Amino acid sequence: MSLFKFPRTIYFQRDIIDSLGDILEKEGVKNVLIITDKNVQNSIGGRVEKALGSIEREFFTGVLPEPSIKQIREAVSSLKSHEYDAIVAIGGGSVIDFSKAMAVTLSDPQADLGSISPFESLDLKMKIVAVPTTSGTGSDVSFGVVLSDEEGKLAMGNYELVPEIDILDPSLTPVDKKIIVPTGIDALVHSFEAIASNTSNVFTDALAERAIETVFNNLEKAEKNDETAKDLMHISATMAGIAFSNSGTASAHALGHSFGATFHVPHGTSVGLFLIPTIAFNSQNPETREKYLRICRTLNVRDIESLIRELKGLFVRVGQPVHVSELGIDKKTYTLKLDQLVALSMRDSELAFNPVLLGDEDLRKIFVENF
Numbered sequence: 535m536s537l538f539k540f541p542r543t544i545y546f547q548r549d550i551i552d553s554l555g556d557i558l559e560k561e562g563v564k565n566v567l568i569i570t571d572k573n574v575q576n577s578i579g580g581r582v583e584k585a586l587g588s589i590e591r592e593f594f595t596g597v598l599p600e601p602s603i604k605q606i607r608e609a610v611s612s613l614k615s616h617e618y619d620a621i622v623a624i625g626g627g628s629v630i631d632f633s634k635a636m637a638v639t640l641s642d643p644q645a646d647l648g649s650i651s652p653f654e655s656l657d658l659k660m661k662i663v664a665v666p667t668t669s670g671t672g673s674d675v676s677f678g679v680v681l682s683d684e685e686g687k688l689a690m691g692n693y694e695l696v697p698e699i700d701i702l703d704p705s706l707t708p709v710d711k712k713i714i715v716p717t718g719i720d721a722l723v724h725s726f727e728a729i730a731s732n733t734s735n736v737f738t739d740a741l742a743e744r745a746i747e748t749v750f751n752n753l754e755k756a757e758k759n760d761e762t763a764k765d766l767m768h769i770s771a772t773m774a775g776i777a778f779s780n781s782g783t784a785s786a787h788a789l790g791h792s793f794g795a796t797f798h799v800p801h802g803t804s805v806g807l808f809l810i811p812t813i814a815f816n817s818q819n820p821e822t823r824e825k826y827l828r829i830c831r832t833l834n835v836r837d838i839e840s841l842i843r844e845l846k847g848l849f850v851r852v853g854q855p856v857h858v859s860e861l862g863i864d865k866k867t868y869t870l871k872l873d874q875l876v877a878l879s880m881r882d883s884e885l886a887f888n889p890v891l892l893g894d895e896d897l898r899k900i901f902v903e904n905f
């Protein structure tokens with residue numbers, strides 16, 4: 535069944551967080567659980583508190599990166615109330631994933647968080663409201679939730695976890711280029727992969743194409759904290775998020791996930807490393823090639839070779855590495871890890887969405903050639 539899901543309402547405007555109470559009131563929400571982490575709480579907690587006006591609220595501010603099922607259980611038992619009209623997640627991907635899991639547990643205390651799947655109803659008793667503070671992850675609009683247990687990462691999903699309301703306020707995004715660049719690159723890779731994915735459709739293509747154009751033309755200015763560019767990046771990251779959460783990503787994410795896990799490199803940097811080689815590889819598929827050529831026309835470049843040249847130029851200008859060696863990883867260590875990198879990529883669920891089938895040897899070749 536073809537299906538396209540996204541939040542029911544997206545509010546987008548710089549400083550709109552100051553109207554949070556009005557927005558919630560308009561949405562019929564009287565009582566909220568605000569979920570965030572210490573950094574966000576320290577920088578904007580007071581602003582949020584003031585913006586809530588007369589809305590009844592409880593705060594949970596202890597989200598840690600890569601949340602675990604154990605942390606969710608502990609968080610639930612630390613709350614005063616268990617009944618809220620909405621959970622408002624203010625933060626990056628981890629905070630939003632944590633909040634999705636909290637909504638599941640608060641709606642059904644017996645729910646098994648490790649087995650969330652698209653096939654079983656979650657019957658949520660509260661709305662999920664996302665306020666992303668980075669421009670890139672797409673978890674503010676996606677059905678996915680990434681948690682961890684004793685055995686490792688659990689990447690799960692259910693369409694009821696697509697936040698009902700998304701509030702995009704670029705004034706909440708970081709000023710540090712060490713965060714702006716990898717998250718922006720992640721959004722760019724989401725867009726390219728949403729287009730290449732074998733489950734892409736006209737809705738996802740339209741959003742992804744526009745997101746590529748905007749990210750391509752604004753990342754460099756956003757990295758220098760140009761306000762207009764950052765506003766556009768924030769909206770584009772969400773457009774890319776809606777696109778890829780409906781189409782899947784593809785091989786750059788499969789390779790990037792295994793590379794990031796093996797060498798402890800941030801997500802955006804890792805998937806960015808494999809965008810260019812996978813565009814080159816996927817160009818052998820005539821349909822994908824045609825889609826890349828449409829992007830070339832949008833960006834006013836002649837052909838795919840020129841597109842790759844332009845992408846490399848952008849990467850160099852913003853400080854995104856093009857090759858593995860630029861991260862200071864030595865060749866011997868990298869070569870010793872090749873079997874592991876290939877095996878982990880083969881197991882990654884995103885590989886199934888790649889428009890061209892990749893085997894062990896194809897993956898190894900990309901890893902070797904991109905050193």
Ligand SMILES: [Fe+2]
Nearest residue numbers: 720724801805
């Ligand atoms: Fe990503």
